Amino acid sequence: MKKTNTITLLGNEAIAYGLADGGVRFASAYPGTPSTEIMETLIKKFKTRMNADWASNEAVAMEEAAAAAIAGTDSAVMMKSVGLNVAMDPLMTLALMGVTSAMVIVVGDDPGMHSSQNEQDNRNISKFSGIPMFEPSSIQECYDFAREAVQFSRKFKIPVFLRSVTRISHEMGQLELSPPVVNDIEPYERDPSRFVSIPGNARKNKSRMMKIQREIDEYVQEKKYYREYKIGKGNEYLVITSGSSSTFAHDALSYFGFNAHVLVPGLINPFPSNRFVELCSDYENVIVIEELDPFIEEKITILAYKNKLNINIIGKDQGITSIEGEITGEILMENLARYFNLEHEIPKTLTADQKALLKIRPPVLCPGCPHRSSYVAIKKALRKDQPIYSNDIGCYALGFLPPHNTADTLVAMGASIPMATAIAISRPEHTSVAMIGDSTFWHSGVSGITNAVWKGANLLVIVLDNLATAMTGDQPNPSANKDPEDSLVDLSIEETCKGMGAWVRVINPMEYKDTQRLIDEAKAIKGVKVLILREPCALNVVKEAKIKKVKLPLIAINDNCNGCKLCITPLGCPALSLNEDNIAEVDPELCNGCTFCQKLCNRDAIEVVSR
Amino acid sequence: MNIIITGVGGQGTVSLGHLIGNIAHNSGLRMIAAETHGMSQRGGSVIFHLKIGDERSPLIAKGQADVIISGEPMEALRVLEFLKPNGVVITNTHTILSPVAVQLGMNYPDILDIYRVIEEWPAKLYTLNTGEIIRRLDIPRGENLVLLGVFMKLGIFQVSADTVEQMIINRWPKFAENNLKALHAGYDVLSEQITN
Ligand code: SF4
Ligand code: SF4
Numbered sequence: 001m002k003k004t005n006t007i008t009l010l011g012n013e014a015i016a017y018g019l020a021d022g023g024v025r026f027a028s029a030y031p032g033t034p035s036t037e038i039m040e041t042l043i044k045k046f047k048t049r050m051n052a053d054w055a056s057n058e059a060v061a062m063e064e065a066a067a068a069a070i071a072g073t074d075s076a077v078m079m080k081s082v083g084l085n086v087a088m089d090p091l092m093t094l095a096l097m098g099v100t101s102a103m104v105i106v107v108g109d110d111p112g113m114h115s116s117q118n119e120q121d122n123r124n125i126s127k128f129s130g131i132p133m134f135e136p137s138s139i140q141e142c143y144d145f146a147r148e149a150v151q152f153s154r155k156f157k158i159p160v161f162l163r164s165v166t167r168i169s170h171e172m173g174q175l176e177l178s179p180p181v182v183n184d185i186e187p188y189e190r191d192p193s194r195f196v197s198i199p200g201n202a203r204k205n206k207s208r209m210m211k212i213q214r215e216i217d218e219y220v221q222e223k224k225y226y227r228e229y230k231i232g233k234g235n236e237y238l239v240i241t242s243g244s245s246s247t248f249a250h251d252a253l254s255y256f257g258f259n260a261h262v263l264v265p266g267l268i269n270p271f272p273s274n275r276f277v278e279l280c281s282d283y284e285n286v287i288v289i290e291e292l293d294p295f296i297e298e299k300i301t302i303l304a305y306k307n308k309l310n311i312n313i314i315g316k317d318q319g320i321t322s323i324e325g326e327i328t329g330e331i332l333m334e335n336l337a338r339y340f341n342l343e344h345e346i347p348k349t350l351t352a353d354q355k356a357l358l359k360i361r362p363p364v365l366c367p368g369c370p371h372r373s374s375y376v377a378i379k380k381a382l383r384k385d386q387p388i389y390s391n392d393i394g395c396y397a398l399g400f401l402p403p404h405n406t407a408d409t410l411v412a413m414g415a416s417i418p419m420a421t422a423i424a425i426s427r428p429e430h431t432s433v434a435m436i437g438d439s440t441f442w443h444s445g446v447s448g449i450t451n452a453v454w455k456g457a458n459l460l461v462i463v464l465d466n467l468a469t470a471m472t473g474d475q476p477n478p479s480a481n482k483d484p485e486d487s488l489v490d491l492s493i494e495e496t497c498k499g500m501g502a503w504v505r506v507i508n509p510m511e512y513k514d515t516q517r518l519i520d521e522a523k524a525i526k527g528v529k530v531l532i533l534r535e536p537c538a539l540n541v542v543k544e545a546k547i548k549k550v551k552l553p554l555i556a557i558n559d560n561c562n563g564c565k566l567c568i569t570p571l572g573c574p575a576l577s578l579n580e581d582n583i584a585e586v587d588p589e590l591c592n593g594c595t596f597c598q599k600l601c602n603r604d605a606i607e608v609v610s611r
Numbered sequence: 612m613n614i615i616i617t618g619v620g621g622q623g624t625v626s627l628g629h630l631i632g633n634i635a636h637n638s639g640l641r642m643i644a645a646e647t648h649g650m651s652q653r654g655g656s657v658i659f660h661l662k663i664g665d666e667r668s669p670l671i672a673k674g675q676a677d678v679i680i681s682g683e684p685m686e687a688l689r690v691l692e693f694l695k696p697n698g699v700v701i702t703n704t705h706t707i708l709s710p711v712a713v714q715l716g717m718n719y720p721d722i723l724d725i726y727r728v729i730e731e732w733p734a735k736l737y738t739l740n741t742g743e744i745i746r747r748l749d750i751p752r753g754e755n756l757v758l759l760g761v762f763m764k765l766g767i768f769q770v771s772a773d774t775v776e777q778m779i780i781n782r783w784p785k786f787a788e789n790n791l792k793a794l795h796a797g798y799d800v801l802s803e804q805i806t807n
Contacts, residue, residue, distance in 0.1 A: 167669055172644040173643045247667040329668055364711055
């Protein structure tokens with residue numbers, strides 16, 4: 001039967017519990033899938049134990065956590081894979097100067113790119129920066145390693161990484177909690193010769209850090225930050241695997257009944273080199289099972305050369321795993337079967353004819369989403385202006401899909417404005433449009449406006465302001481605070497842009513005609529024009545209506561409808577379609593009652609009714 | 612036992628997955644689960660993997676699921692490759708075509724073709740219109756609990772009905788009566804389909 005002290009949590013929740021129980025007292029983060037729920041859990045459950053709040057971007061979050069830890073407060077910072085790029089500048093210097101208490105950097109990688117613009121393997125950043133990295137492979141390890149990372153960081157006074165991946169962060173499983181630790185709070189002590197990184201100090205820091213890294217390397221060899229187990233007799237193969245990959249390795253190797261000794265480093269950098277070399281005296285064939293880059297494989301290749309090990313490494317080149325995408329059970333089983341000539345029935349697949357029954361179902365903007373209305377108005381107003389749309393990261397990136405097709409490029413958080421600036425300068429025959437959300441504006445849009453105004457560029461910046469960080473599940477941002485109880489202060493996008501010298505207007509994009517008129521007005525003006533299209537995220541409109549117990553309106557189609565699709569084609573609302581009689585039809589379950597479709601109908605066929 | 616729960620974003624697929632996962636946990640079973648969906652918006656395909664037993668990886672491998680529970684027929688077909696031969700598929704019959712598919716001029720396939728492919732997999736197929744059942748019961752929501760009821764009544768999920776009902780009551784105390792109605796309606800649907 002079930003042990004009474006086990007609970008179920010998501011990986012990200014378990015990480016949050018581990019950080020809190022490990023003694024963290026200051027936490028900062030910028031939301032990003034798959035890391036978002038860590039900060040959400042800290043805010044929801046542990047606000048009494050620590051200062052935990054969102055930051056305006058990842059570099060800011062990193063710098064906050066660093067300062068807290070330099071001043072003696074155990075801290076943590078969370079971000080997604082690509083968020084780490086934003087925070088690289090402070091990170092690389094922190095890696096040399098260290099901190100005075102604990103600092104844990106949690107990074108959520110996204111193999112398979114479920115919700116990211118690239119597939120970077122941040123284990124490489126651990127090697128690049130010299131910052132040690134833990135990698136949990138289960139919900140229990142999410143908790144245990146987060147706790148351990150705090151203690152490890154305290155011991156060596158350096159930042160420590162905890163790397164998760166989508167599969168682990170969003171996995172739900174069982175774990176047992178342990179009593180929280182209470183770390184001593186040290187008084188603040190000045191040490192400018194270490195923490196003021198001018199070249200002379202930086203050189204000293206580097207020598208110091210090289211020494212600490214040698215100490216750490218020795219320490220981890222003894223401390224055994226790894227697990228080992230045997231499958232079958234365990235005498236034929238040595239298998240090295242870690243993190244999420246190790247779970248798929250466990251299942252596939254057990255399924256085939258390999259005789260394998262499995263080594264799972266929980267700390268992947270520094271690597272348990274001594275143990276590995278020791279084990280190699282008993283094994284000739286070493287299988288490496290790891291997702292994305294050959295990180296472990298390259299490490300053991302070097303170890304094999306330096307230690308003159310007589311081993312065969314079976315990994316990426318042998319097709320055991322790929323550098324691309326996520327590991328899944330069936331792919332790993334198939335690869336192992338192919339290389340080792342194992343009997344294995346390839347799972348049955350649907351035939352092409354059967355698959356033809358499946359119609360695409362990508363994520364789409366919600367019914368009633370203000371971005372949809374914005375896009376309809378923008379496209380209509382700019383239809384003759386050869387627009388080039390530099391889009392950005394948020395729900396609105398779905399404008400890439402038909403019917404809107406309002407994205408020519410999308411590269412990185414805040415990239416829309418600088419890219420649109422260069423388009424404005426280099427291709428003046430086109431109308432250059434940047435589209436950016438409110439949270440992304442504060443994240444890294446402000447510097448883009450600074451640059452564009454400075455250069456006197458002629459571009460239209462559309463701020464799709466839905467008063468939320470919607471894509472990651474409605475977090476606050478500087479102009480969209482959620483909780484009137486907390487101490488966060490409201491900022492103004494319009495005042496900020498005006499202050500920088502841009503032409504600025506604010507309008508509700510549900511006002512279809514007025515929005516077009518303002519875009520026309522903006523077109524006639526030279527310079528940086530910022531048009532803020534402000535209307536709350538439809539999910540929040542629905543939520544608010546529920547709380548206030550008011551019914552949202554509903555639309556109904558009357559006999560005037562002739563099936564012209566003027567409401568359906570440009571809008572693409574999931575709630576609207578043409579029925580079998582070629583007449584527009586609304587799905588009342590899906591319709592959020594935004595009434596925008598009514599504005600597109602020129603036969604008065606759409607009526608607003610009550611529910 | 613391996614269970615795939617699927618549906619269209621907005622149907623509460625992940626919540627149903629978490630509920631069944633917690634039922635397993637409260638019944639003393641070892642479980643592990645994972646959700647796969649892209650961005651958090653509505654309308655995309657959502658797949659939830661739930662494994663009960665000793666495996667460590669959170670995803671079910673193709674050909675290894677015992678049951679598929681689906682909120683939409685085409686989504687049941689989309690995950691069919693996960694199902695073991697002779698596994699069970701429970702699906703809501705209400706069809707949803709993505710607005711993007713509509714834009715691209717695609718039509719919803721003949722639903723009978725979908726059923727035929729599922730049955731020829733081979734699989735035991737149970738179909739029901741959860742929306743209609745909820746309307747008949749005159750309760751505002753609970754479509755997923757109807758699906759859960761069908762699944763429970765199959766008798767392959769070795770947990771007690773009392774545990775499940777108690778959990779539903781504890782989770783949403785204010786809606787306990789309606790939720791239990793929905794669950795029981797699911798039990799009845801299965802009894803009817805078996806006798807038919
Ligand atoms: S979550 Fe909000 S902003 Fe995102 S698509 Fe839905 S309505 Fe639009
Ligand atoms: S009112 Fe029209 S556009 Fe708005 S959600 Fe309903 S059907 Fe869609």
